[in-house]
Amino acid sequence: MSSPIDLSEIKALTFDVFGTVVDWRSSIIRELREFGISKGTVADWAGFADKWRAGYAPSMDKVRKGELPWTDIDSLHRIVLERLLEEYNITGLGEDEKEHLNRAWHRLTPWPDSVEGLESIRKRFTVTTLSNGNLSLLVDLSKYGGLTWDCILSSELAGHYKPDKEVYLTAAGLLGLSPGQIMMVAAHTDDLEAAKDVGFGTAYVSRPYEFGPNAISDEAEDMPFDIIAQDFSDLARKLGA
């Protein structure tokens, strides 16, 4: 086991966003329900939301393998949306309606502890997003949810998606810090493992309801990360912030 990171060296925290900071699932279900009511359409919107979220990963992997040129998350979401609208037999939508629906991903509600927890942590550290979401999406959802950051960093700036190492290294370069001065915060182990591999500190935050009340989330016990936190308040305490 590698030696634990020196917390006193940490200057900045980079946050995964979907699932870690915002509750994408219930937000997307809410938006789909509103859409359904406006259209008089009834469907399994929770299932639609889960398929929408799951659907973009294969396309993102194609970008990661170089089989697709750089394509941002808005565009990947739109491709999956078109497929799901067909699958669910929802027809006759105008471009404006589709675009509004696709931008549901710009209107995601933070977890109850996110805004206040970030505010505390920001008093002592530089806090930034480090998400696969494109920059404009991250700006919009931060404004929507009242989240305040010191800057917005995105995979888009690296032209690579997490967990490619280029994303973490680009963030370090832009922050003018060495990897050992940065801590990645995420509710997902693959993200943290990749960050750890390039020398970042790591903080796992438990978000047991990210995939809904019945889904199984990553198990926090015995994880090889520097901090294991219940939520952002707990993270702030453990950081001494």
Add this chain to the structure above:
Amino acid sequence: MSSPIDLSEIKALTFDVFGTVVDWRSSIIRELREFGISKGTVADWAGFADKWRAGYAPSMDKVRKGELPWTDIDSLHRIVLERLLEEYNITGLGEDEKEHLNRAWHRLTPWPDSVEGLESIRKRFTVTTLSNGNLSLLVDLSKYGGLTWDCILSSELAGHYKPDKEVYLTAAGLLGLSPGQIMMVAAHTDDLEAAKDVGFGTAYVSRPYEFGPNAISDEAEDMPFDIIAQDFSDLARKLGA
């Protein structure tokens, strides 16, 4: 004369930083004085500050013409600092001391109306930096001065310096907006003219003391910009924010 921009279309404002948001000159003079006291060195620190500011422009122009590879502002400031330390016969400094001095540019004080004005404008618009300063410098000085942005955009992300058009177009792309939905805010006409050339709206803010009490600043009357403001409070009012 081109027709005035439709203000109701504006979604985001991009702010020049040095001189427009922060008072670099008195901040740098203050830092140099503190340095002088700690070293028992007396010098014309105002002159040193002015030469430091003026000195990086030729190097930046070399980057713009492709004669130098991309070099960030921290590095350009350091090159000029080394030259000035020699000119002022200041010798025997350690690397840490030089680096602390160079990072004076990360500790610049906002003009008195900047924090509050930005806060008002941010309630109605997306507000971001669009500066030749590197991203980490902008993050640091914003934290230092209590400036809150929706995101930090820098020439560094374009690999070009203002007034190259790539800087403005990269910002528009990252914000997911068309140039006509963005307004550039600056105390410098060349920046605004370049932004206007690619279709941005423009707001000139008067900062008569940027270059000191006796310097001549750009003249605001009859300028071909969409808004002419006395300061950020006036800008907020004219934007209806």
